[in-house]
Amino acid sequence: MRIEKSAIDHHNQPLLTDHMHRWDSLATTLAHPESVIQKLADFQVAIPSWALGTGGTRFGRFGSGGEPRSLEEKIDDVGLLHALSRTAGAISLHIPWDIPSDPQGIRARAAELGLRFDAMNSNTFQDQPRQAFSYKFGSLQNEDSRIRRQAIAHNLEVIEAGVSLGSKALTVWLSDGSCFPGQLNFRKAFQHTLDGLREIYQSLPTDWKMFVEYKPFEPNFYSTTVGDWGQSLLYVTKLGPQAYSLVDLGHHLPNTNIEQIVALLLMEGRLGGFHFNDSKYGDDDLTVGSIKPYQLFLIFNELVEGMDTRSMHHGNDLAWMIDASHNVKDPLEDLLQSLEAIQIAYAQALIVDRTQLAAAQQANDVSAAQEVLQNAFRSDLRPMVAEVRRRQGGALQPMGLYRAQKVRERLIQERGSTTTSTGL
């Protein structure tokens, strides 16, 4: 199903007077409202194909019905999100869950909905039917060279699929590691992994990037072979200029200072991309901004400062993606909430008074520095984010329209109440 422009106009019309009143009064308080509006409009976030169905835990999965049954339907769902929010202009695919049988047709369908293909994701963390060797004891790190070869060959296939769709990046997340002391020789595991990544890197098209995503634990609980940003940085430095670290917010131990990691990776020119989610304990994959919105703002504050220092384009020079999974919410509603949280935190970072902040830091005026940051964080910029959507043809209240249009009910009618999205 699609949401027509007329339905969006019909939804916006009765809300318009109140919205314009709130936006006009906010705009008068901001130094450069139009430049912030433009940056927000240019900022598109990729939706991963695996977030469109209900996620589960190892204890169970409770489907919401109407889940996409094919790659085409996944693209349609991202199209819905983009039509409502005008900020979900890309989709990130997972191979082998989303192998495109008709790349030209898939490209055309995405283009029609205003979507491009973001980074491709390989999968050597589970075994596939008819696969010759098992990844039970790791993929690129494995002692058995035949298993390492199989994992390398898979990544090359993912690159090939991505080329056919116009993607420009490969994200490698490895679950490789060990569950018990003594299971693994750390140096050999690192070296095997580096050798494998090198072979994959050598097959990258010249205009592609490779992202090396780290994670401290799960599914392995004693060691992970790309366990933190230091290890990721070590790999990408050894690989070459097309390799970058990828930060997933949920891939840190509790209370890690993620904003500092982001600042330093940017300083070194090695931050390539970002996976948004939120967490209370571990890799919880909760809705962005639902638990720690201040942390999200502080991260965006470092991203904006660091990218501006390096004259980077905020929207294009890093890969932005939501990496979340939902067991109790409608996945599409959850993604709409995540998209809005990202826009709000980004907008708040854009209005930080950097001159005042630098002066406070120079003077060791700790209280003043805190005031500058919290002035921005406590500004209610929701009218601005709504105004950006309105100007792009989106909905003033995306979730309100989603519910008024009975999107989930219509998807269930169209696809059935028991469908399970591929890969979940």
Ligand SMILES: [Mn+2]
């Ligand atoms: Mn991730």
